[in-house]
Amino acid sequence: MAAPPKFLDYVLRYYAVEGVSKACLALQETYNLDVDLVLFAIWLGAVRQIVLSDENLTSADALVTTWRDQIIRPLRVIRRRLKATGYPFTHTDIEKLYRDVLGAEIFGEKIEIAVLEAHSANWPDHANIDFRDAISANLAKVIGYFGGTPEDAGPQIETLVNATQSI
Template sequence: MSGPPGGAAVEALAADAFWRFSLGVYGRPGVAAACLALQDRDGLDVNLLLFAAWMGHERGLRLGVAGVQAAAGAVAAWQAEVVAPLRALRRRLKDGPPPAPDAATGVMREHLKAVELEAERVEQDTLQRLAATIPVEPAPAGPALAAENMRAVAGLPEGMARSGTDARAATREDIAALAAALGAGA
């Protein structure tokens, strides 16, 4: 695989291009539920999935195994040591331990939500900067390439993209829903 054609063009993107893409996609019907299922059921990093979608849908770049590994490696520690613990704490405050949930812990939970979102933005900024340096292949941009990239993040073999008979069927269905939302928003 080779680097992206015109790597400088990726670097010259608006500093928040990936973030704006993510906000736009996440607000579409069914996307938040699919992302949360992929995160909670499959342990996938939603920011990495959205990065894969952005690279395919907006940039016309296929990640492949090497691209996914480079992107995941660049943010794995941040996701595991910062984003995930913030999320776990915010979720824990929803129903305990005492004195949670109450008004004071509700305010604290909202503050944690804002900090978690900022931590996710740091991760996305890291991924966007990385876009110019990871191994990719040019390909026709669109929902199909976004889905292919997201399946690569999820570790789903390409030949099994439509098979619904195994244990990963729900993962494929959620990725297909995300890709369909991209097509609906085009």
């Protein structure tokens, strides 16, 4: 039996599925949540059939909150400003800086992904739970944790659950 995909490998394949990035970004914009935590919740449900407990979600978020707030989000703000800017520099200079900041943001997210995977290494897998149910429960928990309701995020949840069948 093949080993289950590592979190980053899974994320790279999953995020390429049509509709996933749009659904994740909609959740990020609506609830100001951490997309890496959303992807973590999906991976735990899809690959390890883990339903997140309140304690597990809280501890995972506590582990990455400072990183997200002091590194990832500021890089995202800078990247977005560069994209929307009218600075008087040459276009190629701004494009290069934009790509460099985007690369730093993505690299920072990869670090967060590695931290989350390591944090969950000793959590027991639950092979007797349907992965779709585990993903739905995990997404509802993450969205609720960030102040949203699963009902309001229904279309995004449906897209994200269905996308797992494409990888």
